Amino acid sequence: MSYVQPGEFDRDTNYIEDRITRDARDGWPVEAGRYRLVAARACPWANRTVIVRRLLGLEGAISLGLPGPTHDERSWTFDLDPGGVDPVLGISRLQEAYFARFRDYPRGITVPAVVDVPTGRVVTNDYPQITLDFSTEWGAFHRAGAPDLYPDALRAEIDEVNDGVFRDVNNGVYRAGFAGSQEAYERAYERLFSRLDSLSTRLSSQRYLVGDTITEADVRLFTTLARFDAVYHGHFKCNRSKLSEMPVLWAYARDLFQTPGFGDTIDFGQIKDHYYKVHRDINPTGVVPLGPDPRGWLTPHHREELGGRPFGDGTPPPPPPADERVPPLAAA
Incomplete structure (x- = not known):
């Protein structure tokens, strides 16, 4: 049982654990359209x-x-x-x-x-x-050409990476942003940037977090990195460095953003509206910042020089359905 120190943000991780499975073990069978x-x-x-x-x-x-x-x-x-x-x-x-x-x-x-x-x-x-x-x-x-995001041979490593990323990065930014004391904030801050530094080292010599293709681990890290400069750097006081000031992680994140299925799910306007308007306890005015300019996400990343095959033996997904498309990037 983990001990939450005074002032620390404590996420409720008690979720509805029913699963939708082929054998309907929980009463919910895999069924298209249901x-x-x-x-x-x-x-x-x-x-x-x-x-x-x-x-x-x-x-x-x-x-x-x-x-x-x-x-x-x-x-x-x-x-x-x-x-x-x-x-x-x-x-x-x-x-x-x-x-x-x-x-x-x-x-x-x-x-x-x-x-x-x-x-x-x-x-x-x-x-x-x-x-x-x-x-x-x-x-x-699955579509023809769908990637294997959780391959059997890599599951133990993916799970290990995911555990550290969740504790120190995905949830770490919230632990910093909602800290109730200076001490709790500083602990979260140090753990966050220590983990980001170690991820930068890991990704300096390999294109993806685990293996040479995109996996579940990349998806989980990406969604936090995508919000880092727009929200977490300022709103959550994670301000040692912007993502755009961390060369390896910034290139890695741009590589994923420009990969079909990643950037075409990101709506920076909605992201900023949510954090700055909903979290009135840390942003009482509800004022939403205009920056940063999101067009930097489309600049060359050169990560392909490290090799790797984004979809393995598969193929990129087609464009999203018309009713699921996000607005194109524009200057803030």
Whole structure:
């Protein structure tokens, strides 16, 4: 049991652990068209599921619901949809899908969430497992040429990398941003940048985190790096260095951003709106910064010189469906 020191941000990691599997062990069988993934573009945890769904070509099997970038204390809302109602689930708040299954659900109404369309009930919000199951349980619905994001031979190494990245980077930026004491903030800050330095060393001689292709590990690190300069550097006080001042990680992140399935899921406007408007405890005015200029993400990265094959023996995904496209990058 881990001990949380005074002032430390303590993330609630008790999620709905039901899984959608081929053998329906939890009562939820893999079935095309049955489930809807609800995943706000602003959220890094939800962004992972959108990327993996894109890379594997599951758009035709699992539909996508997109809440807007802001929410209140009750839940995420579908304010981007006509009438503020999700066109498939027929609800205005994600909370309704949670309450349809668990009356007075006591925990946070989080994204990503997978909802059973016929019943309108949430199935799971266990985001680390959702993407792994997309890779391992939904194979019958993968596109031709889909990459293997969680190969058997590399799973132990991927899991080990993911564990450190989660503790010190994915969750580390939140531990810094929501620290309740100077000491807790400094501990989080030091752990974050120590891990980023070690990742920079690792990535200085190899194109991807594990093996010579994109894996689940790259997806998990990317969604934090994509938000680093726009949000975490200033809003969360992770300001030793900008991502754009860390040459290896900046090139690595641009390489992924320019890979189909990654950058075409990123909406910097929604990302900034979420963090700066929702977190009024650390940004009371709700003022959203104009910068940084996102066009730097499209500059050459030269990571191909390290070799590697992004999709292994597979192929890039096709462009996203018209109703899932993000705005093109423009100057801030």
